Amino acid sequence: MSHFYSQKKIDRRSKESMVQFLNGHFRYNTMNSWNGSTSYAHSIKLHNLGLTSEQLDKAYAVLRTDIWDELAVQIQDFVTQMRGAYTIATNGRSGGYLVLYSSEWKATSYMSYCRSCYQRNYQACGKTEGDNTCGACRSTGEKGRVNYATPPRQLSVSNAGIDAERDFEDWSMEQLRARVNVVEAFDSACDDIRLAFLNMLELDVVEETIMVPEKRYVLQASHAQ
Ligand SMILES: [Zn+2]
Structure with a gap:
């Protein structure tokens, strides 16, 4: 269990602690900077991941592979835990931030x-x-x-931002606790994603040439003769 992004447990009996936690959390845009919508976030820029210089060198090599193929599992776990109400996606230039988005399952x-042929109808x-x-x-x-x-469903993600106004004064203790639960789960999911990435640094990056079967026509002497 690593605590890189998550803090020590927030006191849920204290309105002040909860508001302080939510207000003090790092935030980033959900879309573009000019749009103004922001949400809870963490920086995942390589130099902010707490890597040794050796790990950092390896990280550049690992980034040449499709890392989000592997890390999608961690995000899926979070979405399941949140029953589809929240998800995590990267944003920013070269995806340097993990951002919390609200979402919902919708039937397709x-x-x-x-x-x-797997065509849907x-x-x-x-x-x-x-x-x-x-x-x-x-x-x-x-x-x-x-x-x-079971009819297939699709996660519909909102770019609206979460708590951008930060006006927690009128929130009930229940509302604050529910929000702290979500943001703590987000922090802990970001820790899991970082850990999974650190584990990838233990692997070797190998170059692979893939063969793509291709159909072609050639001339051949007839065997019937
Ligand atoms: Zn068909």
């Missing part, structure tokens, strides 16, 4: 998908025989469309 209104099927033909690849029957067991 896709009802079925094709078992052959707004229509449910299975009401009549053969009504599940895929509009894209024409597969039908066993290979055609099937209804989703």
Whole structure:
């Protein structure tokens, strides 16, 4: 358990401590600087991560790989913990900040998908025989469309900013506690992301050449002769 971004537990019986914590938290833009919307944030610029010079050298190499492919898991965990109400995304030039955004799960209104080509469809099927033909690849029957067991949902993220006015005076203790819970969970998720990145620095970056299969036509003597 690392405490790089998270502070010691905030006293939830004290309005002053909670407001002080929220007011004093580092903030960053949710969109562009001219838009003015801000939210709770942390800097993840390499020189702010508390790395040794050796780790820093390695970090530049690791950044050539797709690190957010790996770190997406940490963000998914946070979204699940927040039941979709909040998420974390990078913002700023070259993504130097982790920012807290409000979000919500929304149904995509896709009802079925094709078992052959995975094309999604707004229509449910299975009401009549053969009504599940895929509009894209024409597969039908066993290979055609099937209804989703759980209709897919999508996380819709708001750029509106969180507590930009910082007018906590009128907030109830309950409201303040709920907000402190979210921001503490955010801090701790940022710690997890930083730790996962530090673990990546233990790995080696190797160059890989991938082979892409390509179809081509060639002339050949006929075997029938
Ligand atoms: Zn299809």
